[in-house]
Amino acid sequence: MSQPAEIDIISVSKKYGPTTAVDAISLKIPAGAYCCLLGPSGCGKSSTLRMIAGHESISQGDIRLGGKVVTDFPPAKRGTAMMFQSYALFPHMDLIDNVAFSLKMKGVEKGERRARALDMLKLMQMEPYASRRPAQLSGGQQQRVALARALITDPEALLLDEPLSALDPFLKIRMRAELKRLQKNLGITFVHVTHSQDEAMALADLIVVMNDGRIEQAAHPREVFERPATAFVARFMGDHNVVSGRVTGHRDGLVTFEVPGGPELAAVGRPMEAGRAVDVAIRTDRVRIGAPEQEGFGFTGIVSNIEYQGASVKISAAGAGIEDFTVIADDTAFFARPIVIGEAIPLSWAARDALVLGRLDS
Amino acid sequence: MTAATMEDKAQMEITKKPLTDRIGGLVSAAASYLQALPLTLILGFFFVLPILTIIIVSFWDYDFAGIYPDFMTMNYTDTLGSWVTWKTYLNTLKYAAIVWALTLVIGFWVAYFLAFHVRTASMQMVLFLVCTVPFLTSNIIRMISWIPVLGRNGLVNSTLVQAGIIPAPIEWLLYSDFAVVLAMVHLYTLFMVTPVFNTLMRIDRSLIEAARDAGASSWQTLWNVVIPLAKPGMAIGTIFVVTLVMADFSTVQVMSGGQSASVALMMKNQMSLLQYPAAAANAVVLLVLVLMMVAAILRVVDIRKEL
Numbered sequence: 122m123s124q125p126a127e128i129d130i131i132s133v134s135k136k137y138g139p140t141t142a143v144d145a146i147s148l149k150i151p152a153g154a155y156c157c158l159l160g161p162s163g164c165g166k167s168s169t170l171r172m173i174a175g176h177e178s179i180s181q182g183d184i185r186l187g188g189k190v191v192t193d194f195p196p197a198k199r200g201t202a203m204m205f206q207s208y209a210l211f212p213h214m215d216l217i218d219n220v221a222f223s224l225k226m227k228g229v230e231k232g233e234r235r236a237r238a239l240d241m242l243k244l245m246q247m248e249p250y251a252s253r254r255p256a257q258l259s260g261g262q263q264q265r266v267a268l269a270r271a272l273i274t275d276p277e278a279l280l281l282d283e284p285l286s287a288l289d290p291f292l293k294i295r296m297r298a299e300l301k302r303l304q305k306n307l308g309i310t311f312v313h314v315t316h317s318q319d320e321a322m323a324l325a326d327l328i329v330v331m332n333d334g335r336i337e338q339a340a341h342p343r344e345v346f347e348r349p350a351t352a353f354v355a356r357f358m359g360d361h362n363v364v365s366g367r368v369t370g371h372r373d374g375l376v377t378f379e380v381p382g383g384p385e386l387a388a389v390g391r392p393m394e395a396g397r398a399v400d401v402a403i404r405t406d407r408v409r410i411g412a413p414e415q416e417g418f419g420f421t422g423i424v425s426n427i428e429y430q431g432a433s434v435k436i437s438a439a440g441a442g443i444e445d446f447t448v449i450a451d452d453t454a455f456f457a458r459p460i461v462i463g464e465a466i467p468l469s470w471a472a473r474d475a476l477v478l479g480r481l482d483s
Numbered sequence: 484m485t486a487a488t489m490e491d492k493a494q495m496e497i498t499k500k501p502l503t504d505r506i507g508g509l510v511s512a513a514a515s516y517l518q519a520l521p522l523t524l525i526l527g528f529f530f531v532l533p534i535l536t537i538i539i540v541s542f543w544d545y546d547f548a549g550i551y552p553d554f555m556t557m558n559y560t561d562t563l564g565s566w567v568t569w570k571t572y573l574n575t576l577k578y579a580a581i582v583w584a585l586t587l588v589i590g591f592w593v594a595y596f597l598a599f600h601v602r603t604a605s606m607q608m609v610l611f612l613v614c615t616v617p618f619l620t621s622n623i624i625r626m627i628s629w630i631p632v633l634g635r636n637g638l639v640n641s642t643l644v645q646a647g648i649i650p651a652p653i654e655w656l657l658y659s660d661f662a663v664v665l666a667m668v669h670l671y672t673l674f675m676v677t678p679v680f681n682t683l684m685r686i687d688r689s690l691i692e693a694a695r696d697a698g699a700s701s702w703q704t705l706w707n708v709v710i711p712l713a714k715p716g717m718a719i720g721t722i723f724v725v726t727l728v729m730a731d732f733s734t735v736q737v738m739s740g741g742q743s744a745s746v747a748l749m750m751k752n753q754m755s756l757l758q759y760p761a762a763a764a765n766a767v768v769l770l771v772l773v774l775m776m777v778a779a780i781l782r783v784v785d786i787r788k789e790l
Binding site: 174176195196197202203205206207209210211212213222223225226227270271274 | 696
């Protein structure tokens with residue numbers, strides 16, 4: 122097996138005519154890391170992956186793979202292998218020929234390449250199906266074959282374009298566990314494009330949240346979840362309420378801000394000049410129903426919707442200039458004192474759970 | 484309602500079903516047959532009946548003045564026993580083979596260019612329509628228009644002579660096998676382009692990228708991925724071209740100047756001599772041969788996905 126490669130993206134841009142798909146992003150993916158590029162569709166994550174793979178030309182900037190600049194290299198010369206969204210298995214070949222394809226292109230003699238392909242299929246537990254065509258396989262099996270085909274080139278980095286999106290929910294969870302195990306065993310760098318936060322949280326060592334062709338945050342999943350860098354990240358990762366307002370002042374290490382048409386709230390943060398727009402994230406599962414212990418860390422909302430979710434109850438509330446505020450309440454606590462739609466309830470949170478978010482422009 | 488009474492009711496419905504219900508059932512059963520009737524009639528009158536007539540007539544007797552109902556195999560023994568027939572069939576098969584090979588190569592490249600090198604769908608449409616423009620004129624006109632180009636004092640010869648490349652006009656440009664093949668390729672290439680273009684458009688572009696990712700060069704991708712996946716389209720195009728060439732008589736007559744023969748031309752000559760039963764026997768033999776060729780193509784390539 123080859124050594125994992127560090128991937129270094131240096132202010133890379135991708136322009137399609139007048140539109141910019143990827144806007145001068147820089148990112149360092151450590152060797153052997155499992156990196157998830159996460160974002161909504163059209164955010165540039167797929168373009169970024171395809172530029173790393175060499176299937177998309179780079180308009181500006183450079184990409185380095187394991188120390189060598191690969192910007193102008195064809196895909197096969199980069200030491201990367203790509204697994205395509207729809208797997209892109211060759212429908213007219215059996216599994217062995219599919220897996221052996223790159224060896225055939227290199228001119229490896231037939232007996233040897235078939236033997237190596239069969240070994241790779243064995244590794245993926247697909248050996249019993251070796252003489253079948255891709256159309257005769259289920260989605261999960263096709264994915265294993267696609268992995269085998271990508272890995273037979275002995276890549277330093279494996280690039281996966283939404284690998285789990287074609288699978289049903291149960292299979293998705295099983296295959297993602299398989300991906301994680303495979304990455305641990307092989308020790309090579311994985312770059313995985315997805316629009317699912319769950320997938321990224323479950324798999325990644327490094328989550329790169331992208332929006333509008335730019336990187337909003339690149340960090341460990343825990344960091345991304347607990348300390349989202351921007352309002353976009355907080356909203357996209359879910360589990361956060363984002364409250365926007367204007368700074369009114371600063372006292373005792375707290376930034377106070379006013380929600381338009383609403384109360385004055387506070388959050389822990391460095392002093393900011395008054396009048397500036399500010400976004401504050403509040404974890405939905407840390408909001409309590411009850412009066413705030415400290416001034417500026419709560420408001421009264423009218424319940425607009427209640428969803429029972431089993432272990433928890435999701436309460437949507439609105440009021441005081443805050444249009445949509447979600448509270449995840451523990452089920453026992455909720456049913457000990459049920460709430461009805463239309464009721465006004467005091468909501469509060471601890472000072473440490475209100476987080477001032479950054480803005481990309483600043 | 485209990486199970487017992489339901490059973491009773493069902494029993495009653497079988498025994499005492501009102502007449503109107505039974506008629507309604509018959510009508511709904513007949514409706515599907517009625518719907519299929521128009522096509523059955525059209526195919527029956529214009530396809531099955533003529534072929535049956537040809538098969539029947541092929542066993543009749545004839546002389547210089549008329550044809551007489553009979554059952555004799557002389558027409559077949561005459562046809563198959565004559566070396567002229569065999570030579571004509573061979574000549575027709577030769578045209579079919581050469582024209583097929585040329586239309587396949589040319590048609591594939593045109594379709595490949597349209598499908599993979601023309602980027603926008605609207606440009607593809609425009610260029611495809613450009614390909615069909617010659618079809619706005621009739622076969623005969625397109626064929627005859629080759630004569631001033633290829634003739635002894637035609638465009639090609641006079642240009643070459645005036646440029647001093649050749650001392651005298653080339654004789655084999657017109658009224659030769661070359662002219663026949665050229666005209667047929669001109670007439671029939673589009674029948675190859677269309678089905679091949681259709682299959683090429685259905686190839687998932689990520690397969691091409693996957694091949695590139697695996698280190699395949701453009702030629703390797705073409706040979707290992709594109710051509711195998713285009714086979715159904717090539718098979719359909721082959722069926723079109725082969726059947727058209729096998730049945731052609733006007734191109735052979737005009738472009739060879741009457742010096743070459745084809746099976747269909749032979750039939751036309753027999754018919755002009757009022758030897759209808761002989762022509763019919765010939766037609767049956769040709770039909771069987773062409774059907775066998777189509778069956779052979781279908782055995783080699785699975786075209787079901789294209790239909």
